[in-house]
Amino acid sequence: MTTNDEDSPNKLQLYSFFMSSCSFRVRIALNLKGLDYEYKPINLFKNEQQSLEFLKVNPMGHVPALMDGDILLSDSYAIILYLEEKYPKHPLLPQDLAKKAINYQAANIVCSSIQPLLSLPVMNYIGENVGPEAKLSWVQKQAGKGFTALEKLLKDHAGKYATGDEIYLADVFLAPQVIGLSQRFNFDMSEFPLLSRLSEEYKYVKAIQDAMPEKQPDFPIN
């Protein structure tokens, strides 16, 4: 990351939480595109997304949020598609329409079918209303369903990465999901050979590694 240049007011700003899977996706996308940005931490555990300060920036109170000049966006998928159009270098989508569609599908299996069901509010609800021991089986069930779908979807398309030999949108969404699950829940990946292989491959991608939670400025030091 380069120094903060006060003379370039259009420097991107990313409101992010180190542990947030959705923030992780955007960090990867920015890194892949070689886009410099200022990291603005919002602590979701302390409910900082509801602070008056942040609500002034983003009335919806959602994290991640991207500020580009006077444009403010939230939602990781929207942010990434915006970046893709505004900063077309290092494209995150292939030209081929069928391959593009596979990427959109994979991204949404993560974004709509898996992650929302494993979010903090949902996990807290299950913990409180069903019981703490129910949380793990819920995670295994929901992630298992999504991962099974992903294995089938990508089976005939994967190369070195999810949809071929280049990193695309599918990888941007997959990496935080597979990495996060193994870190948070000790998730058993043995039934998902393709995703396990991709997970290994992602360890060698600088853009992904630099975006890891533990490398972020708000990662707790102790």
Added chain:
Amino acid sequence: MSGQEEPKKLQLYSYHRSSCSFRVRIALNLKGLDYEYKAVNLLKGEQHSPEFLKVNPIGYVPALVDGDIVLADSFAIVMYLEEKYPEHPLLPRDLEKRAINYQAANIVSASIQPLQNLDVLKYIEEKVGPDAKLPWVQKHIGKGFTALERLLKDHAGKYATGDDVFLADVFLAPQIHGSIKRFNLDMTPFPLLGRLNEAYMQLPAFKDAMPENQPDFPTAP
């Protein structure tokens, strides 16, 4: 429509009541694209049938067949249709306005709908109790609708992001319709969405896509 001998090019595997299927039906109608309706009864678990899995191994509904391309996921399908059949565009040219559309679509698609799908509601009914379902759904719809009211406040015109129907509307219409019909949501806190719902009711593309107008809508009382 002419040429009844010719098989229709596009096939849509859909369930009348599925919010996600509803989105794709609207998009196809807005683009003037003819399609063959293939009913998959989610309540009966037909998405797991060997027959359907042969078409779509992931077992997700809606699924679109276009020649030898099979796609699932409503967002992916709509983005594919947008590129393959560019007439009657579902996205505005202005990048910021496009981004508002992507955000609105995803608030519905990722923050609201997944939390009210059949499996989740069944789980809550069984593990927490039948009385827990409605408060759960209304809470999450409420959160999402509050965010949408704020997002669209400075951008809405006749429709969600201006005076033309775009992606945001394609995703909003089924969500609002379902929230009122299925979950009895009180729309008073959401005046903009309430107004949009009224506007959608006037559009043939939306009306034709409604659950009650689909071939698999149960006719018996």
